[in-house]
Amino acid sequence: xxxxxxxxxxxxxxxxxxxxxxxxxxxxxxxxxxxxxxxxxxxxxxxxxxxxxxxxxxxxxxxxxxxxxxxxxxxxxxxxxxxxxxxxxxxxxxxxxxxxxxxxxxxxxxxxxxxxxxxxxxxxxxxxxxxxxxxxxxxxxxxxxxxxxxxxxxxxxxxxxxxxxxxxxxxx
Ligand SMILES: Nc1ncnc2c1ncn2[C@@H]1O[C@H](COP(=O)(O)OP(=O)(O)O)[C@@H](O)[C@H]1O
Ligand SMILES: [Mg+2]
Ligand SMILES: [Zn+2]
Numbered sequence: 096x097x098x099x100x101x102x103x104x105x106x107x108x109x110x111x112x113x114x115x116x117x118x119x120x121x122x123x124x125x126x127x128x129x130x131x132x133x134x135x136x137x138x139x140x141x142x143x144x145x146x147x148x149x150x151x152x153x154x155x156x157x158x159x160x161x162x163x164x165x166x167x168x169x170x171x172x173x174x175x176x177x178x179x180x181x182x183x184x185x186x187x188x189x190x191x192x193x194x195x196x197x198x199x200x201x202x203x204x205x206x207x208x209x210x211x212x213x214x215x216x217x218x219x220x221x222x223x224x225x226x227x228x229x230x231x232x233x234x235x236x237x238x239x240x241x242x243x244x245x246x247x248x249x250x251x252x253x254x255x256x257x258x259x260x261x262x263x264x265x266x267x
Contacts, residue, residue, distance in 0.1 A: 099163040100167075100196065101163060102171065105200065105201075106200030109209075110202055110210075111202060111258075116170050123167070125170070129173050133148060133151045136151055139222050145222075163191035176243075178250075181250060195252050197252040198256050201258070207237060
């Protein structure tokens, strides 16, 4: 029996995923943040630099394998809005016999848009990306997650938690 646990946020840009894990990730967990890994790998230091995204996913995947194999907890700070990306995370956990917790961070669309709008829209002269993502991207990510909600329980998560639900749904 292993205590290995994989916790992954599922939520659009601006949802509050990073804020959640800073406040609530277990103290002994290893946090895997694609934003922070991209920033570390990007020649211009940009967290949004998509040119290093594949390398960041690879590095984060290797870290996840190591931590889970050792029986630890990994917290993925990620949008996970694509089914194939969630499948990748669930496969990694499955390999290690780890428990999986999906944390759906889904505030109202306008909340995510307003939070995203608070970010710097200046495009980096080197990689061409800004910290703020275009509004339609937030919209599309949120749409993808919302339409996937009915299927999430069937994806194989041991536990699914829903943050930011309106109070009238939270009590159910
Ligand atoms: N529960 C909350 N209440 C108020 N503001 C929040 C909350 N969660 C996040 N924010 C603010 O929204 C912005 C985006 O949050 P962040 O956690 O970086 O989003 P994400 O990581 O999902 O893109 C930040 O400025 C943060 O301070
Ligand atoms: Mg974040
Ligand atoms: Zn850059």
